Amino acid sequence: MTNVNYFKDQFSALQASDPNELLTGIRKENFDTFSRSGLPTLRQEEWKYTNISSLFDKDYEFAGDGKISPSLLSSLEEMRIEGYQEANELVFLNGRYAPSLSAIRSPETQLIVLPLEEAIDSKYKALVAMHLGQSSSYIKDGIHALNTSFIQGGLFLYIPKGQQLQHPVYIYHLSDAGQHHTLSQPRSLVYVEAQAKFQLAETYRTIGSCEGFTNEVMEIVVEADAFVEYYKIQNDGSNAHQTNTTHIRQMEKSHVHTVVLSLNGGMVRNNLNLVMDARGNETHLYGLSLLRGKTHVDNHTMIDNKMPDCYSNQLYKSVADDASTSIFSGRIIVQPDAQKTNAYQSSKNILLSELASINAKPQLEIFADDVKCSHGCTVGQLDEEALYYLRARGIPKENAEILLLHAFAADIVDQIKLEPLQKHTEKLIYEHLSVS
Structure with missing residues (x-):
């Protein structure tokens, strides 16, 4: 059937x-x-x-x-x-x-x-x-x-x-x-x-x-x-x-x-x-994707500012290894009545494999004239200078990469305000990054 x-x-x-x-x-x-x-x-x-x-x-x-x-x-x-x-x-x-x-x-x-x-x-x-x-x-x-x-x-x-x-x-x-x-x-x-x-x-x-x-x-x-x-x-x-x-x-x-x-x-x-x-709403959106294998993650966010004096902040990060795929599409809408809106959006990404792919699409749709809105997107690789610095101090390459990825993820994990959940998340990330 x-x-x-x-x-x-x-x-x-x-x-x-x-x-x-x-x-x-x-x-x-x-x-x-x-x-x-x-x-x-x-x-x-x-x-x-x-x-x-x-x-x-x-x-x-x-x-x-x-x-x-x-x-x-x-x-x-x-x-x-x-x-x-x-x-x-x-x-x-x-x-x-x-x-x-x-x-x-x-x-x-x-x-x-x-x-x-x-x-x-x-x-x-x-x-x-x-x-x-x-x-x-x-x-x-x-x-x-x-x-x-x-x-x-x-x-x-x-x-x-x-x-x-x-x-x-x-x-x-x-x-x-x-x-x-x-x-x-x-x-x-x-x-x-x-x-x-x-x-x-x-x-x-x-x-x-x-x-x-x-x-x-x-x-x-x-x-x-x-x-x-x-x-x-x-x-x-x-x-x-x-x-x-x-x-x-x-x-x-x-x-x-x-x-x-x-x-x-x-x-x-x-x-x-x-x-x-x-009027006066506030929202914070954070996301972290640490992907390997053939995992495919597509994050779509939408913030519809309908009234004045609202504030929003978005930060989404991703790491794509092996043949994985990471996608981020962030849409901010500022309606005509939503004057004095503050809206910020950032997508930061690290590509670790030639077979992996990252697609990021930040979007602003602004129909009001008294607003502060911005968006940004970066896609790169691990910092070679930082990697060299760690290896020069006797840290093996694999461990040095894990340290840098932990640092990359840290400012998202820190946004988990529920302490037991934050500890649980840190443990999951450590286990995930430690798998060879």
Whole structure:
């Protein structure tokens, strides 16, 4: 059975089995979009360097809830992030939120965690109806629509007003590709009330020798004077492919801080959107890709400045070795009403192999006249003078290169404000760079 026919059959079955009025309407609208658009191809400008449609030459299936095997539990244990004892641990199994595998350590006065379907049937229904699917206004391609077509087993997080969340939220995405090629489609909606502080980290693991594809959408809504830290760690196998969309709306003056770290994987596409809907918003976006083998990572960021006096700063770094590929496309939009916007963007890259490739595309779209905006991009190799300096002091070449790469990565790692996560990240980077 082809993927298209399989998706049609699964869509019809889902609509019949889950007739929730809100979800069935959203699903149908997006499945119509998917049917018209299909999967993105290289002919589309936003996808010119990443051919995910080629991955669907294989027949992917949605994995059922399945049994919790010892191997799944072992993999879940292995992927836990340092500091997990003091964190809320939420697990997605094959793209569906699994409450039985999750551990919520914050009291309900600080954090509300619900399956998305339960949130729709609760006092949060109006809030979900208002914000679920807003990312479709900015990302209109078929792969995003495919996720929204199959919203099922999603997650709803609500941080009440004024809560300074003591326990961060760790989300583990575990996919079982042991029996067949598996398509997982996690969906989350996060609402951060006024004056709240929230820290969230995500990581991924695919088990089995078949291909795994994770097509994730997370929508985060941030209210007045709230502070949100968002971290993503990608360190999966070469048979694990991803498209990730994180869509953050700053509804009132607030602060957002994000770090995306990519080490290992197959073909990975990250969409990170920031919509500044109020005066005085501030956001910081950081990214680090340390790639080897045939890993392909495509980072797309978009910041839409809609109101005046907003500030944003982006710094994305990448290192490409072997036959890996690193792509960065950063888009800053300054709308006509967004006077006195300050927006800065920088992409810094190191190419270590003739077979590796790096493509960087910083973009500014400015429709206001009283702004400060800049962008820059560099692509080079390791500093030969620094390398010579280290080797002259008896450090072997391989170790000297590792030291320089650690130094290159340090100012991104330093932006991880959650101390246990920073230690966890430093350990992963050390292990990654130390593999010969």
